[in-house]
Structures are given as structure tokens and as C-alpha cells.
Amino acid sequence: MNKIIFHIDVNSAFLSWEAVYRLRIRGEKTDLREIPSAVAGDVKKRHGIILARSTPAKKYGVRTGDTINDALKLCPNLVMVPPHYDLYESCSEAMMEILKEFSPCVEQYSVDEAFCDMTGTVGLYGSAVVAATLLKDKIYSELGFTVNVGISTNKILAKMASDFKKPNMVHTLFPEEIEQKMWPLPVGDLFFVGPASKRKLHALGIHTIGQLANTDPDILRAHFKKYGEVIHAFANGIDLSVVAEEAPPNKGYGNSTTIPFDVDDGSTAKMVLLSLAEKVCTRLRADNVMATVVAVSIVDIYFRHSSHQMTLISPTNITNEIHKAACKLFDRLWDGTPIRHLGIHTSKIVRGEVYKQINLFDMNRYEKLSRLDAVVDTIRERYGEDSVKRAIFLKGPVYHMAGGISPEKRKPMYKEGITL
């Protein structure tokens, strides 16, 4: 029997969720979805890009990822609202709950996307299109936002289908419809084909998905290696992956931040690295894993990117050890140009019981530090991230757990009314 896979995609997710919150919870009258509007970062903190935009804003040519200045040039009356990540998490969770009512096998693909394996549910809901429409309408009436549902026999086709026409639509893309519905589309629309591959494909004279599908795989392999085979298979609607309920284990844990000011001295940069390491290591410890490789990346004020990595003697998840390695890397890497952005990435993750290579000159610090970290994690879990912090961050310009989603992005301050 053929599988039936749904791909559910929230229409301009962050913006829709913001709009529902403002309409239904705060009781505002304007619907952000009906005016040119966008969820955008904070220019003053140099997080100045558009995170999501409404359909009317799209008509002005505003794209996700544009800088706020560019967006305002395209659309001077653009209404911008700050992001609100706590809300997005609750919306996403609520949607996943509804999906789990419909299908026993749900894979959350990102905060606003999911795959559902709907094979064998005909007896419950009727045909796939009927079920998808029911699902879409249930999400709209209960949670207040619209979604697109793509239906097919595998994940890649379902994902392509949900992208066709927005918003609030159900589309099918069964294998027999590929030629008619997917092949005429530009090759850049294919899942997995980014701007760089698009340019390369254009250079080869491949402009539509159909042309890609009918290209000799050997040519693609010669130009793109393994990746060529993957996109050739996708263009032909071949995807053997199954809807996996459990996310695959993380291969690496990273954290980075754009600093609100230019950093031109090593000690401040190392403070930023410490705050980044703090968060990375908290995540490592929470997942009960250790990292063997530490990498540091720097973006300077001229937007030049550089990075450096090293392997540790033995895996660790202790903040001090990761920070020490990061500082060593930083000293080797930094040429003195003022810094805009710093990042730490850890990889070669080791799971489960790990035998620690004790260093002769460690002076037993390892056990003490790991106990200390465990206690700090417990305190933070119970009383909040800010309940305990290193003294170096007390009066400094750097937040003690930088990167990721900062507290002001979780819950913005509204001028009047309630914040729930």
C-alpha cells in the first residue's frame, strides 16, 4: 500500500502567531496579517533583519532576511513588531498536539513545520484531501492561525506541495502529478537547492526542476558529487526517508552572538566567549553528553569570517574547560581587528558513560568543577537563568548567558495593556 504523508507548514509563522496573540489575547483591533507588517529584530542591538513578513508586505518585495533599512526603503509604512519567542513555542506546541490527535506518527521538522504519516487513516477521516482540510480548519478555528498542507506519498513531495500557493490551502503532489505540477517550477524552488547551487545549475543550463530531473545523473555527479544524486532524486520525487518521531541525536552543539558594540580588546572578547561557553555547556550537560572538538568563529567589523578548531585530550562538558580551549583558539585566531560576532561550536559528541583521562596537573579540579556545574544547573533550572552568575559579569557590558534567545526576545514589553 502506498504511504500518505502530510506536510504542515504555518503561513508566515512568526507573523501569524504575533497577529493571533494581538487580536485574541491582547484584544487589539488591527490584524497584522492584513497590513504590510513584519516581525523584526532590534536595529540598536544590530539584530536588524526581517524575521517574517505578512502577505501584503510580500507584495512590496520585502523578503525574510532583508535588513530593516532595505525593507523600509521598499515599504516605508511597514509596521514592525519585536519577536516573542515564548509565544512561538506555545503556538508550535499547541499545533503539534492537534497533529498528534490526527496521526500516530508526527515528526516536528522545525518550529512551524511538521510531517505526519497518515497512511491507513482513510477509515477515520475519509480521503487524504478531506482529512487535510479538516486538519487545517481545526487548527484555524482552535488556534487562530492558518496553515498549508501538502499531501503526497513521501516527504519531499509533500513538502514541495505545501509550498505551492499560500495561505490556508491544501495541495496534493502525487508521483503522477510531478510532471505537471512540479517540473515547470524554477530549480531554485526545489527543496535543498540554495542560492549557490542555483547559480551553479543555471550555469549548466538547468533552469527548471523538470530539466534537472531529466539531466543525466552522471553529469550532476561530476559537478556536485553526492549532492548531485540527492537533488536529482528529489527532482524526480524520490525520497526514501520515513517520518521519524524522534529527532536524530545532535551532532554538535553551538552558540553564537552578535555583540551590540564592536569588541576591540581581548578580555571583553573572552568574556563573551565565557558567556557563550556557559550556554553551550549547559546544553551539553542537560543532554548528558560530552564534546571532544571545540571551534571558535569570529566575524569582524568588515564582515570577514574566520574560524579555528582543536581536539581536546578527552571529552568534556565543563564550562571552564571549554572556555579555556576557546580562549586558546581565540588567541591563535584573532588578528586585532574589532569584532562584531563571536561563536563557539562543539562537535565529536560522546554519549553515555565516558572514561575521563585525568591530567596529572589537573589537581583534581575536574571532579570539583563538574560538581559545581551540576549544582549551578540545578539552581538555574529551579530559580531561573539569572539566579546565579559569575562575578565577572556583574557590572560588565556582556549578558552572562549570551546567544540563543535572549530574555527580551522571549517576552517583549508592550506599551499598554497586558502581557500574558
Add this chain to the structure above:
Amino acid sequence: MKMLNMPVDVIATFNVQGKIRPNYIRLEDEEHTLQTFKIENIVFSREEKYAGMPAIHFCCNIIRNGCAQLIHIKYHVKTHQWVLVREG
């Protein structure tokens, strides 16, 4: 300016089945003095989950200046706050 959903003080009873019934509500009048009104009857109530935030919406009658007035209030389950959605 029309006020947005306003947090309000409410006295409510919770019965053994977990049913919630608002009994008294405290509203501010034009002179900014607080007045307590008895909730006479509940016309309807429904559970909502807009934006993933569970809430219970009550439409009920209070007696104000001798006449019955319809008000809509909401109880936010996660934050335990009551808000006045609209009067009339």
C-alpha cells in the same frame, strides 16, 4: 481610546468537578473608583486555545445601575489571570 483586554479582579468558585464559576467582578467606573458587581448568571462559557494559550471565555450578566449588562470575561489557565474582553 478603547481599552484593550483589561486585567480585572474576580472572585470565582471551583467545584469538585473542576468547573469554574465567576461570582463577583470588580470594575473601574468613569471616576476611576472600583465597584464590585455580582455576576447574576452565565449565559455561556467556552474553552479557547488561541495562540496556544488555554483560556475559558465566559459571557455573563451583571446588574449595573439597575439594569442587566452583558460582559465577556476570560480566565487564562496558564497565568491564572482574569481579563475583561468587552462590555455589552
